[in-house]
Amino acid sequence: MDSLDLSLPAPELTVVLSDVESVSGSETALADLVESALRDVPHLSVDRDGDTVVARTSLGRAERVVVAGHIDTVPLGDNLPCRVEHGRIHGCGTTDMKSGVAVALRLAAHLPAPNRDVTYVFYDNEEVEAEKNGLGRVARNSPDWLAGDFAVLMEPTNATVEGGCQGTLRADVVLRGHRSHSARSWMGDNAVHAAGEVLRRLASYEAEQVDIDGLVYREGLNAVGISGGVAGNVIPDECVVTVNYRFAPSKSEDEAAAVVRQVLDGFDVQVSDSAPGALPGLSHPAAAAFVAMVGREPQPKFGWTDVARFSALGVPAVNYGPGDPSVAHQREEYCDIAPILECEQRMTAWLG
Amino acid sequence: MDSLDLSLPAPELTVVLSDVESVSGSETALADLVESALRDVPHLSVDRDGDTVVARTSLGRAERVVVAGHIDTVPLGDNLPCRVEHGRIHGCGTTDMKSGVAVALRLAAHLPAPNRDVTYVFYDNEEVEAEKNGLGRVARNSPDWLAGDFAVLMEPTNATVEGGCQGTLRADVVLRGHRSHSARSWMGDNAVHAAGEVLRRLASYEAEQVDIDGLVYREGLNAVGISGGVAGNVIPDECVVTVNYRFAPSKSEDEAAAVVRQVLDGFDVQVSDSAPGALPGLSHPAAAAFVAMVGREPQPKFGWTDVARFSALGVPAVNYGPGDPSVAHQREEYCDIAPILECEQRMTAWLG
Numbered sequence: 194m195d196s197l198d199l200s201l202p203a204p205e206l207t208v209v210l211s212d213v214e215s216v217s218g219s220e221t222a223l224a225d226l227v228e229s230a231l232r233d234v235p236h237l238s239v240d241r242d243g244d245t246v247v248a249r250t251s252l253g254r255a256e257r258v259v260v261a262g263h264i265d266t267v268p269l270g271d272n273l274p275c276r277v278e279h280g281r282i283h284g285c286g287t288t289d290m291k292s293g294v295a296v297a298l299r300l301a302a303h304l305p306a307p308n309r310d311v312t313y314v315f316y317d318n319e320e321v322e323a324e325k326n327g328l329g330r331v332a333r334n335s336p337d338w339l340a341g342d343f344a345v346l347m348e349p350t351n352a353t354v355e356g357g358c359q360g361t362l363r364a365d366v367v368l369r370g371h372r373s374h375s376a377r378s379w380m381g382d383n384a385v386h387a388a389g390e391v392l393r394r395l396a397s398y399e400a401e402q403v404d405i406d407g408l409v410y411r412e413g414l415n416a417v418g419i420s421g422g423v424a425g426n427v428i429p430d431e432c433v434v435t436v437n438y439r440f441a442p443s444k445s446e447d448e449a450a451a452v453v454r455q456v457l458d459g460f461d462v463q464v465s466d467s468a469p470g471a472l473p474g475l476s477h478p479a480a481a482a483f484v485a486m487v488g489r490e491p492q493p494k495f496g497w498t499d500v501a502r503f504s505a506l507g508v509p510a511v512n513y514g515p516g517d518p519s520v521a522h523q524r525e526e527y528c529d530i531a532p533i534l535e536c537e538q539r540m541t542a543w544l545g
Numbered sequence: 546m547d548s549l550d551l552s553l554p555a556p557e558l559t560v561v562l563s564d565v566e567s568v569s570g571s572e573t574a575l576a577d578l579v580e581s582a583l584r585d586v587p588h589l590s591v592d593r594d595g596d597t598v599v600a601r602t603s604l605g606r607a608e609r610v611v612v613a614g615h616i617d618t619v620p621l622g623d624n625l626p627c628r629v630e631h632g633r634i635h636g637c638g639t640t641d642m643k644s645g646v647a648v649a650l651r652l653a654a655h656l657p658a659p660n661r662d663v664t665y666v667f668y669d670n671e672e673v674e675a676e677k678n679g680l681g682r683v684a685r686n687s688p689d690w691l692a693g694d695f696a697v698l699m700e701p702t703n704a705t706v707e708g709g710c711q712g713t714l715r716a717d718v719v720l721r722g723h724r725s726h727s728a729r730s731w732m733g734d735n736a737v738h739a740a741g742e743v744l745r746r747l748a749s750y751e752a753e754q755v756d757i758d759g760l761v762y763r764e765g766l767n768a769v770g771i772s773g774g775v776a777g778n779v780i781p782d783e784c785v786v787t788v789n790y791r792f793a794p795s796k797s798e799d800e801a802a803a804v805v806r807q808v809l810d811g812f813d814v815q816v817s818d819s820a821p822g823a824l825p826g827l828s829h830p831a832a833a834a835f836v837a838m839v840g841r842e843p844q845p846k847f848g849w850t851d852v853a854r855f856s857a858l859g860v861p862a863v864n865y866g867p868g869d870p871s872v873a874h875q876r877e878e879y880c881d882i883a884p885i886l887e888c889e890q891r892m893t894a895w896l897g
Contacts, residue, residue, distance in 0.1 A: 361728070361778075374847075374848060375791060376791045376847040377765075378767045379765065385744065385768040386768060387748075389745045391741075392744065396738040413727060413728070413729075416735060417776070417777055418775075420771065422772070426769070429768070435777065437777060439728045439730070496726060496728035497728065
């Protein structure tokens, strides 16, 4: 394909964008198309960093909002090109989040004089390790590109505002024992058996539900992995349980670590990585106006998303996009056409 | 080295044999030396199958006994050549079981007219997968080579008779759940958490102690491995606990499987492999005579050994050798000189 036609309706544009494969690390072709299309729009100025494209209006409005979406997808599952059936677009990336990108591109091209200045961000490598994340790279290289009073991240939310995001912490719980031949097991000390108590505490732990700005964040503390064993005839001397704690954005990373250590008191808990959540910030005037425009009850975002990066930059941010998060990353991924049209219509109304 | 000097005292011969590396699969050089040395002994006839060498007297005695030892070792641990200090020979294979092989070679060379006919078996690949085992191969190819009224397997036993051996059974306990994103863990069903109850039952299981012919076999049922987990942000939908049951030789493999299924009732238990034990058979006259000659209280053998192969061929067998089993397979492996001399002296007395 030589160029993107931004005059296409958003559902058709979703199909076109999805059919350009852009698995994380291979976004250049799509980034080139996005950059080229936006450079043709007279009311935008365009910057690029790697495979991230940033376009903005500069109308001197009192407020600036950021509309952002990642252009990469998880690996294909033999689910391209797209197939459209009964008002539903099936294909890799349709919900997460080419449909959101399509809406943002439509707004960028067709709103020459929005009532708020708008910065559109199309970024790479959201679906992989945090250090590769294009939004994080731009935040390091050119934080001024992301400046704004409020940000909308077009993650799949079923066209509902999902405020903030929960934090995430991973830790290894390391059980140690003593090896012996399994034929003389009483000479050893079985580290895998010792993990039983860790699993019992995790299974019986009742996760908190935290109310912030009327949104109820439902936490979770879970084993996401376990591994132990030396050989089929050896009593294992080590077992590692990897736990993942998803915590409400009112908790700091340190507070989250303290919860995990308390639940697993007496065990060797080694925190391997964590990322703070983002408060919903729905009391901010720009956010309140946005929620009013969307016209649906806002919900908490349980998963960690890049709204936390905006939050860290001092920009309140919400998740809002046409996709259904429950089908993201699945071979059967799809996006309904109706919410794509609804999102475009509501955001157009909001931006005047 | 060109040839083995079987006139060397057994401790010196242990050093010589140990210094010829013979990690499982690489026994040919040592097998060649053993075969060549035994072919020079006029009162023996010699056969060979792969790297297993079998030599026998044919004096028409009323009874035939088999004296067997494996010539392979576990991989080196930077522990050759041997080092002799304070009456102790340090080095790979010294205890398991070049010292036993040295004693057997001495008997073969220096007892032209034993009171029982003797078949000496020096075999390969004991330390690896069962299907490679040299004794098993000979049992398939030429079972008559192993015929006898009684067998002594020169496994390390601290110069005590260890009767029979326990059976071993391995099974996978498969826990299944349902995946979900770990940020919405209540949508999933955590298979790793479910393993907690399996580990609890294993940890609280009181293994049986079974008295057979005055020997107390101490059983053990243990997790020897556990594995589960999809990714750091996914509730795992599968977890596998691998258990190893060491059971008294009075139980059949089916009875052993029934015990495991009963302890883990309600779980999906998949038996992956098992091997029966061997009854001690100490009431057999040849065994009783042997025990009397050794002059120490016989003990049960907890680990599985090739006495089970003799047992399956209808040949009662015991373990008896100069090595210390607790240092086998260790970098610090060693064998004391005193029990080597004792073993040779007692077996010489027994065979007249």
